[in-house]
Amino acid sequence: MSAGNGTPRGLAEEEVWAGSEVEIEGSELPTFSAAAKVRVGVTIVLFISSAGGNLAVLWSVTRPQPSRLRPSPVRRLFAHLAAADLLVTFVVMPLDAIWNITVQWLAGDIACRTLMFLKLMAMYAAAFLPVVIGLDRQAAVLHPLGPRPAGRKLLGTAWGLSFLLALPQVSDLNIEKKEI
Template sequence: MSAGNGTPWGSAAGEEVWAGSGVVVEGSELPTFSAAAKVRVGVTIVLFVSSAGGNLAVLWSVTRPQPSQLRPSPVRRLFAHLAAADLLVTFVVMPLDAIWNITVQWLAGDISCRTLMFLKLMAMYSAAFLPVVIGLDRQAAVLNPLGSRSGVRKLLRAAWGLSFLLALPQLFLFHIVHRAGPVPFTQCVTKGSFKARWQETTYNLFTFCCLFLLPLTAMAICYSRIVLSVSSPQTRKGSHGETPIPRP
């Protein structure tokens, strides 16, 4: 597996692997637009339409001016950024995978190969990091309700900045490789970018941890602390206690 794509397309050990997302390779044969790839394209189109419509509606709802507010609340700002990250996935990752399934090989040139692989992984990182920011904000609101909320913007900048930095290696790892014949074929791969298999494995493991394990762990900690705080005896006593009425 190469970071930023769902199936193996290249190898550091020098094997001839010519596979884009959703295609089948048997032996040394070139990949074809298989039945499984056709199903993936159909599912991707359905998900694209539903995701685009839903996230555009959310983005419009949280960014439209509110008569009672001079500027957006921190919660509305957080959901606007989350919708923007989801739209980045929708308009970069989904069309890229669908078109690649159809064309099988890469037809857009080397610069677009590097750029789109970078944007693809950045979109996935941002969609993973922004829910963590929301979890941290909810944790702060519950555990310290009277505290300042000025840190939301810093967390948002950190999430987008980390997404950009962690996706940067894609610009240097991916490139196009040509196969001359008997049938000309071009693919966007990481083939030759790693000197040894363990380097590729380490990079993919690092990407998996940053993309899935760390955000999941951070959100689990945040919401566990929220649940423990809300269900603690002191909290229940404070919420159900009666305020004494002063006597004259």
């Protein structure tokens, strides 16, 4: 287990975290590296294209259709998918870009928990909603003339699961033991 000098095998006296440029015992602080600059640039390009595309889809599927009395269920599904993607666009992407620029968290515990909750919820919703669309389309193909009232229930389930699965981000994980 030990290399003979009192340190565990494979570890040096001044251990450096992989990719973080932070020495545990040294004084070197994290920096805004070239790789982080590239990540921020790519994130900005993705942010602009995602915001533009998803806002266009949301506008397209929510505007009234003069030829129909009721909106199509597919349009409702795509509106929810665009909303989930916009949540990813406006929460996850700026959060990642800011994190890469500042290299540290400056906003405090409550903001961290809230933003991590929103980030996780957005990512879960963006993953669950294509499944809901797939299930709705499967029902439409298998039962073309039958009623499909499960679309709203599936949408509620997708958003509800996204909320519930992201909820642990808000809980207090640092529970202190009280001395008696």
